[in-house]
Amino acid sequence: MSEERGGRGRGGRGGDKDKAKGEGRPRGGFFRRRRVCKFCAEKIDYINYKDVRILAPFLPERGKIQPRRISGTCALHQRKLQVAIKRARQLALIPYVTD
Amino acid sequence: MSTSRQYELVYIVTPDATDQAVTDLHSQIEQIVQRFGGTFDKTENWGRRKLAYEIGHHREGTYVVETITGSGELMKEIDRRLRVIDQVIRHLVVRVDEELRVADRTRSDRSAWVARRRVARGLPPERQPGEGRGDGDQDDDRDGVEGQR
Numbered sequence: 246m247s248e249e250r251g252g253r254g255r256g257g258r259g260g261d262k263d264k265a266k267g268e269g270r271p272r273g274g275f276f277r278r279r280r281v282c283k284f285c286a287e288k289i290d291y292i293n294y295k296d297v298r299i300l301a302p303f304l305p306e307r308g309k310i311q312p313r314r315i316s317g318t319c320a321l322h323q324r325k326l327q328v329a330i331k332r333a334r335q336l337a338l339i340p341y342v343t344d
Numbered sequence: 345m346s347t348s349r350q351y352e353l354v355y356i357v358t359p360d361a362t363d364q365a366v367t368d369l370h371s372q373i374e375q376i377v378q379r380f381g382g383t384f385d386k387t388e389n390w391g392r393r394k395l396a397y398e399i400g401h402h403r404e405g406t407y408v409v410e411t412i413t414g415s416g417e418l419m420k421e422i423d424r425r426l427r428v429i430d431q432v433i434r435h436l437v438v439r440v441d442e443e444l445r446v447a448d449r450t451r452s453d454r455s456a457w458v459a460r461r462r463v464a465r466g467l468p469p470e471r472q473p474g475e476g477r478g479d480g481d482q483d484d485d486r487d488g489v490e491g492q493r
Binding site: 290291295335337339 | 397434443451
């Protein structure tokens with residue numbers, strides 16, 4: 246994602262290009278969702294470890310923390326999310342592992 | 345005198361504890377807080393909740409959340425006490441004042457930034473009622489994402 250941005254440059258960004266990204270990459274051939282950090286988009290500043298509803302989408306069936314490359318969370322919020330999930334696990338709000 | 349900080353204390357009481365036992369536990373903690381010159385800000389009882397995994401053969405427990413302002417020594421004492429009490433099957437102390445301050449600052453920074461942008465575009469600084477999500481606003485959202493990367 247970062248190399249895409251680097252090639253385009255800040256000034257030349259237009260509405261139509263944003264739309265093109267939503268439909269997948271022009272060259273790569275495979276479909277790719279536009280990844281936007283959920284916490285940036287919804288302007289959630291404090292990731293509360295007691296709120297399971299916020300954390301749940303980032304925990305796949307197995308109970309592991311979803312990597313950033315899949316969820317699209319930005320580095321800052323992934324760090325905060327990680328801490329929140331680990332706290333919630335200690336309090337048995339969410340499982341460490343599910344088999 | 346030690347500095348005052350805000351902490352969040354969450355503890356889980358065994359499911360077979362009565363309501364009376366839970367209130368007793370609460371007043372016990374309150375006494376410690378008073379002795380160390382701290383203040384109780386908020387208490388929340390979530391009631392009985394299913395645990396995500398078994399803790400000491402228990403499948404559910406009563407969750408209590410307390411917000412306490414006080415010194416580190418106070419929380420150390422509470423932590424030590426809760427460790428001893430058998431009825432408390434799990435507890436967690438988290439310092440929250442700094443995290444909340446950071447969250448507050450990002451929020452106010454963002455609103456200030458939005459107001460500046462709006463003035464620059466010749467709009468009143470506050471969002472007007474009935475104002476739709478225009479193209480300009482969508483662009484702002486994307487910029488916010490990039491800025492935090």
